[in-house]
Amino acid sequence: MHSHRRTADDLGVDGVIRVAILSFWHVHSDDYARDAQAHPGTEVVAAWDENAARGRAKAAELGVSFHEDIEELLALEDVDGVVVTTPTNAHRDVIVAAARAGKHVFSEKVLGLTPAECHEIMGAVERAGIKLTVSLPRLSGGYTVAVRRALADGLLGDVTMARTRLSHDGALPPGWLPAHFFDLEQAGGGALIDLGCHPMYLTRLFLGGMPESVAATYGHVTGREVEDNAVAVLRYPSGAIGLAEAGFVNRHSPFTIEVHGTEGSLLYGTPDARLVVSSAKLGHGDAWTELPLPDPLPSPFEQWVSHIERGTTASENIELALDLTTRMDAANRSARTGEAIRIAADS
Numbered sequence: 001m002h003s004h005r006r007t008a009d010d011l012g013v014d015g016v017i018r019v020a021i022l023s024f025w026h027v028h029s030d031d032y033a034r035d036a037q038a039h040p041g042t043e044v045v046a047a048w049d050e051n052a053a054r055g056r057a058k059a060a061e062l063g064v065s066f067h068e069d070i071e072e073l074l075a076l077e078d079v080d081g082v083v084v085t086t087p088t089n090a091h092r093d094v095i096v097a098a099a100r101a102g103k104h105v106f107s108e109k110v111l112g113l114t115p116a117e118c119h120e121i122m123g124a125v126e127r128a129g130i131k132l133t134v135s136l137p138r139l140s141g142g143y144t145v146a147v148r149r150a151l152a153d154g155l156l157g158d159v160t161m162a163r164t165r166l167s168h169d170g171a172l173p174p175g176w177l178p179a180h181f182f183d184l185e186q187a188g189g190g191a192l193i194d195l196g197c198h199p200m201y202l203t204r205l206f207l208g209g210m211p212e213s214v215a216a217t218y219g220h221v222t223g224r225e226v227e228d229n230a231v232a233v234l235r236y237p238s239g240a241i242g243l244a245e246a247g248f249v250n251r252h253s254p255f256t257i258e259v260h261g262t263e264g265s266l267l268y269g270t271p272d273a274r275l276v277v278s279s280a281k282l283g284h285g286d287a288w289t290e291l292p293l294p295d296p297l298p299s300p301f302e303q304w305v306s307h308i309e310r311g312t313t314a315s316e317n318i319e320l321a322l323d324l325t326t327r328m329d330a331a332n333r334s335a336r337t338g339e340a341i342r343i344a345a346d347s
Helices: 029-038 052-062 070-074 088-100 115-128 142-152 197-207 300-310 315-337
Strands: 017-022 042-048 065-067 081-084 104-107 132-134 159-167 213-219 229-235 241-247 256-261 264-268 275-279 289-291
Touching (some): 017 029, 042 070, 052 065, 065 070, 081 088, 104 300, 115 315, 132 300, 132 315, 142 197, 142 275, 197 241, 197 315
Parallel strands (some): 017 042, 042 065, 081 104, 104 132
Antiparallel strands (some): 256 264, 264 275, 275 289
């Protein structure tokens, strides 16, 4: 298949971006299909799935054509972009093929399972000149915007610890996660590579850069092939420590952010969805002050559409996505070996 450098001028009638859904494996595939149907700048026109029966059924629900052959779909001139919600271990092959076909790519996290896979993906993306955005939705949350603002204002001084936790009950009876989410080969891991992606990239954001090492511990509460309980410890050269926690075995665990520094501390979701700070910089002694939560930023899907329309690049999103795979790969290796994994200085 010949590579085609796609530009905004290549879009369909009235500039609408024509989107194909590539697989309904991921639990968020239906959400992204709805996003694409609801957005005024996009429409869903086709679908492919490695499970043909599932794909036909979903395509019928969406009222679009189903293609058993992914190369046939990617060759269609009336497809401008694709949403990649395949098994995680298929991301590299599918995204590289889409890029070579000149299709813009919106991908579920993680972008790839290893840094080497991400290198292949980014090479194909850059050669094709297509627009890539990875779904890192908690970067858009009002709480994240507010935490970043507090850090930029110096309210915490030098940050010494960041802890982020995200957990749900998807592995507990009756169990609402699909069985294939517990397939190590397809998913690439369990709670940490799924839910734990969010704590991982937020910790990266709050601590500002890559750690020097990652140490992870995985638990198997329900006895699955993949972990359903996980903690990763990220050590920084400054002495700062990051904690990323995730699980599939907690019915009432709130989404929680803690950031601590030499001049103050900030808490969100303990347990209410309120952001509070105690800082020597505010002159309130040890009192806790509630900070307002701004409106969320555009969603990752909305950002992808904007980058296609404007010809811009999702620079921060891609940088964080690449760092995320490096951290996640190190966490998986640490959990297997029981040792902390050092991160190369040039990662």
